[in-house]
Amino acid sequence: MPLAGADPVRARAALDAERARLLAELGEPIEAPGQVTYGSQAAAASHVFEQQRDLALRDRSRIELGLVEAALRRLDDGTYGSCTSCGKPIAAERLEAIPWAALCIDCARKGSR
Numbered sequence: 001m002p003l004a005g006a007d008p009v010r011a012r013a014a015l016d017a018e019r020a021r022l023l024a025e026l027g028e029p030i031e032a033p034g035q036v037t038y039g040s041q042a043a044a045a046s047h048v049f050e051q052q053r054d055l056a057l058r059d060r061s062r063i064e065l066g067l068v069e070a071a072l073r074r075l076d077d078g079t080y081g082s083c084t085s086c087g088k089p090i091a092a093e094r095l096e097a098i099p100w101a102a103l104c105i106d107c108a109r110k111g112s113r
């Protein structure tokens with residue numbers, strides 16, 4: 001039983017939904033710099049700030065999309081639910097909370113230290 005605790009059908013549904021959400025988010029156009037005329041320095045500054053925030057969010061979405069797609073590949077090759085670092089099964093509760101989790105809780109803790 002390679003998929004210890006993980007329900008591949010539910011996991012795939014969750015990953016597909018998340019993937020669609022992220023793709024929609026990344027598909028939204030971001031206003032190109034230089035297209036807007038600003039009434040004031042402050043307006044320009046706040047606009048730049050918003051743009052940078054949008055880009056940061058987008059970076060995060062792109063990274064998450066990569067994780068989701070990697071998890072879908074692991075579902076296909078039957079390694080989903082195993083830690084990609086130590087190979088131990090990832091806890092079902094963790095996969096339920098983060099369906100694209102690639103690391104068990106122990107490795108995730110080690111990695112973020």
Ligand SMILES: [Zn+2]
Nearest residue numbers: 083086104107
């Ligand atoms: Zn691990």
